[in-house]
Amino acid sequence: MENYDVIVVGAGLAGLQTARLLGERGFRILLVDRKASLDQSIHTTGIFVRRTLEDFALPEDCLGPPVRHVRLYSPARRSMDLTSPHDEFRVGRIGLLYLRFLNQAIRAGVEWMPATRYVEQIKTKDGLVVRLAGQSFARWVRARYIVGADGATSRVSCDLGLEGNREWIVGVEEVLEGVPLEGPPRFHCFLDPRLAPGYLAWLVHDGEEVHLGVGGYPSRFDPLGALRDFRLSVAGIVDLGEAKLIERRGGSIPVGGVLQHIANERGLLIGDAAGAVSPLTAGGLDPCLRLSTFAARVIGDYLETGDAGALAAYSGELFRTRFISRLWMRRMIAAAQTPALVELGCALLRMPLLNSLAWHVFFGRGSFPDIDLHLAPEPVMSSG
Numbered sequence: 001m002e003n004y005d006v007i008v009v010g011a012g013l014a015g016l017q018t019a020r021l022l023g024e025r026g027f028r029i030l031l032v033d034r035k036a037s038l039d040q041s042i043h044t045t046g047i048f049v050r051r052t053l054e055d056f057a058l059p060e061d062c063l064g065p066p067v068r069h070v071r072l073y074s075p076a077r078r079s080m081d082l083t084s085p086h087d088e089f090r091v092g093r094i095g096l097l098y099l100r101f102l103n104q105a106i107r108a109g110v111e112w113m114p115a116t117r118y119v120e121q122i123k124t125k126d127g128l129v130v131r132l133a134g135q136s137f138a139r140w141v142r143a144r145y146i147v148g149a150d151g152a153t154s155r156v157s158c159d160l161g162l163e164g165n166r167e168w169i170v171g172v173e174e175v176l177e178g179v180p181l182e183g184p185p186r187f188h189c190f191l192d193p194r195l196a197p198g199y200l201a202w203l204v205h206d207g208e209e210v211h212l213g214v215g216g217y218p219s220r221f222d223p224l225g226a227l228r229d230f231r232l233s234v235a236g237i238v239d240l241g242e243a244k245l246i247e248r249r250g251g252s253i254p255v256g257g258v259l260q261h262i263a264n265e266r267g268l269l270i271g272d273a274a275g276a277v278s279p280l281t282a283g284g285l286d287p288c289l290r291l292s293t294f295a296a297r298v299i300g301d302y303l304e305t306g307d308a309g310a311l312a313a314y315s316g317e318l319f320r321t322r323f324i325s326r327l328w329m330r331r332m333i334a335a336a337q338t339p340a341l342v343e344l345g346c347a348l349l350r351m352p353l354l355n356s357l358a359w360h361v362f363f364g365r366g367s368f369p370d371i372d373l374h375l376a377p378e379p380v381m382s383s384g
Contacts, residue, residue, distance in 0.1 A: 214226045
């Protein structure tokens with residue numbers, strides 16, 4: 001049986017970041033994922049906000065052109081334009097980005113095991129024995145610690161006795177190319193409970209790709225049917241006549257805020273498994289990178305010192321206090337189930353007093369609580 005310091009289950013952005021940082025500290029890391037290739041079956045839209053782009057060195061060729069303009073539509077398609085003086089959004093070419101992050105992790109000494117699923121764990125006096133399985137094999141390995149980066153319905157969380165997500169929305173989108181762009185790159189957001197109950201429909205056109213999607217509470221709508229209806233309804237906004245479908249994505253997005261209990265002496269949770277997603281906007285990439293960076297530091301300190309007190313800083317209860325206002329706003333959005341009520345809310349947002357609130361939601365810097373990450377400028381990842 002091989003021995004590792006840490007097993008990271010799940011090679012999304014959070015798992016890749018944590019594995020790489022721990023590898024760079026000299027720990028022996030095993031990274032496993034169910035997928036044979038990380039550029040397949042992508043679930044995230046991949047929209048990075050300015051705060052992330054300023055604090056993390058993402059490779060330029062993995063990012064689309066900057067977007068500064070947002071157009072918000074009411075159920076009756078009355079629109080409101082918001083413009084920032086800064087480059088606020090860039091859509092990541094996520095498949096390429098995952099492969100680049102993986103390459104960096106392997107260079108840092110991380111062992112990569114694709115097409116492998118986590119099955120179970122057994123606690124021993126020296127740590128854990130973890131069972132992994134692939135299509136034609138089963139394998140037991142020893143580890144001192146385990147990280148659950150395995151999504152909103154984390155199996156690792158359950159086996160660690162940690163908290164699980166209880167509230168989520170479902171999103172589905174199409175990535176298209178060959179769509180002519182009129183005007184500057186723009187993020188179109190549609191508030192319409194008939195198409196996207198409890199969330200929104202979106203169309204992001206950065207001049208290279210178009211991301212067209214819907215999201216909402218799964219008990220209230222048919223995602224694929226809503227996506228079809230939405231695509232037909234935007235014919236007057238963009239010309240999709242010659243659009244070529246690159247891929248279709250979908251998945252569950254936790255919106256209940258960071259979970260309270262996300263770590264113990266056997267393992268911890270990161271990314272969607274920890275509920276590290278903004279309850280209001282459902283943005284998860286910035287929280288993902290921040291929390292996983294912090295997790296790598298906490299795990300490293302714990303393994304080096306053996307002091308369980310090092311884990312106390314990794315507390316969802318501490319993070320969650322910063323989400324109170326967003327959690328209340330999430331409840332308000334969930335309760336707005338009629339187009340008339342949403343139409344009224346959109347009309348209020350067009351008033352000068354509340355227009356700044358809309359501006360703050362889209363362009364603010366509060367996607368995740370500030371953590372003392374000691375972020376140093378990271379070298380931009382090469383194309384190799």
